[in-house]
Amino acid sequence: MFKTLHPNIRARILIQFLSKVVGSMIFPFMAVYFTNELNSGIAGILVTVNVIIQFIAGIYGGHLTDLFGRRQLMIAGEALKSVAYLGMLLANSPMLHSVWLTFLMMLVVSVAQGMINPAADAMLIDVSTVENRAFMYSISYWVNNLSVLIGVMVGGWFFQSHLFLLLIALFLLSLLTTALTVRLLSETLAKQKRTVGNVGITAVFKSYQKVMHDHRFLLFTLGGIALMTVEYQRNNFVSVRLAEELKHLTVNLGALGELSLDGVRILSLLTAxxxxxxxxxxxxxxxxxxxxxxxxxxxxGFLLFSTGYAVTAFSNQLLVLFTATVIFSFGELLYVPTRQTILAEIIDESSRGSYVAFNGIIFQLGKILASLSLMISPAIGKYGMAALIVTMGILAILLTNTSLTLKKAPSAEKLTDL
Incomplete structure (x- = not known):
């Protein structure tokens, strides 16, 4: 069935895999990088600024893709990422070591992703059909997780000792993905649908007015933000805590010998x-x-997810950490399909694109809140962070339930039995 998908879909899945597999060797560990170079407080500020920039760029990029087309914006974004990766490579080379140039280049990458993501999402919708859309997203979700699995496993083992080599691989792969974007993707936004609109801030806000007046959907979105705040603790507080508290750990494997682990490697195993x-x-x-x-x-699913993550916020026992990972993984498996099903039911079908795009802010705001929590973690400690994670899980349930019990629009009456 994969071969029956539009060529743009197949190409985009390939490009996404290549980009994600190498990016996952580096970016999940950048909070650790900035903490080692500076401290956890400044690291939290830098990660927060980076996420805010990507959020703003994503909102603006969604507006631009309807003005100038999908392919053009994606090519520009991929090319910009290549330039930024070259800058990161130089900033961590034997000739130069600059944490601030690295951070600046990360901001450029965030701007580039803000251009690419909405254009790519819109392109996938343009060329898919109602019949194959579920299959398309399933394949994309599976490939995304596979690339993360490979990337985080390799990065966890080599990030701290071979960062320069990983950045070389990232730069070379970015050149390849740029070339593939130019060669394999075709424009999907019909010329007659393109508008010579205003690229200013006012025009951007106008396109989201209807969504902002749907209080039911906004509450549902707030619940999603609370949940993503839990998920992104892995790349923020949890990663930093494990790196700081588990520096040298030897595991006896019997006849197989001994395995030397540290916090970053343990995190990569948990992610795997x-x-x-x-x-x-x-x-x-x-x-x-x-x-x-x-x-x-x-x-x-919400409860299992937040409880499992809360345990990873304070435990240093390998068996406990792996058990907690299994628990939050089952929680994720339960809530992802059900939340997506309910989301599809409550959005206004006449403005589906705007609603889906706006729902994407749960990831960016979740990242922002998670990075902010890294800043306050020295004050409340790891048990306070565990309590905060559980609280966010409960808040996600309360906000989502409040949303779904509000008066329903006629088109959403079928949610009654969900």
Missing amino acids: VNTSMIILFTGPIAKWVTGQAQRRIMYI
Whole structure:
């Protein structure tokens, strides 16, 4: 069935895999990089600024893609990323070491991603159909997790000792993805649909007015933000804590010898367990929850997800950490398909593109809140962070439930039985 997908879809999945697999060797560990070079407080500020820039760029990029087309914006973004990766490479080379140039280049990457992501998402919708869209997103989700699994495993082992070599690989792959974008992708926004509109800030806000007046959807989105605040602790507080508290750990493997671990390598193993479970069980779990009481399963998923992450915020026992990872992985498997199903039901079909685009802010604001929590972590400690993570999980349930119990629009009456 993959061969029946539009060539743009197949090309985009390939480009996404190549870009993600190398990027995952580096960017999940940048909070550790800035903490080692500076301190956790400044690291939290830098990560927060970076996420805010990407959020603003994404909102603006969504507006620009309807003005100038998908392909043009994606090519510009890929080319800009190549320039930024070259800058990061030089900033961490034997000739130069500059944490601030590295940070500046990260900001450029964020701007580039803000151009690429909405254009790519819009292009996928342009060339997919109702019949193959679910399959397309399933393949994309699976490939994304596989690339993260490979990237984080390699990065966890080599990030701190071979960062320069990883950056070389990242730069070379970025040149390849830029070339593939130019060669394989065709424009999907019809010329007659392009508008010579205002590229100013006012025009951007106008396109989101309808969404901002849908209080039910906004509450649902706030619940998603609370949940993503939990998820992005892995690349913020959890990664920094493990790197600081577990510097030298030797595991006896019996006849196989001994395995030397540190916090970053442990994080990569935990991420590998999580991603492997997602890859193996997404299909069966999604099939099982179909026809079930969606809201109840979603809330159970929220609880398991936040509880598992809370344990990783304070425990240093390997068995406990891996058990907690299995728990939050099952929570993720439960809430992802159910939340997506409910989301599809509550959005206004006449403005589906705007609603889906706006829902994307849960990831960016989740990253911002997670990075802010890294800044306050020295004050509240790891047990305080664990309590904060559980609180965010409960808040996600309360906000989502409040949203779904508000008066429904006529088109959403079928949610009653979810």
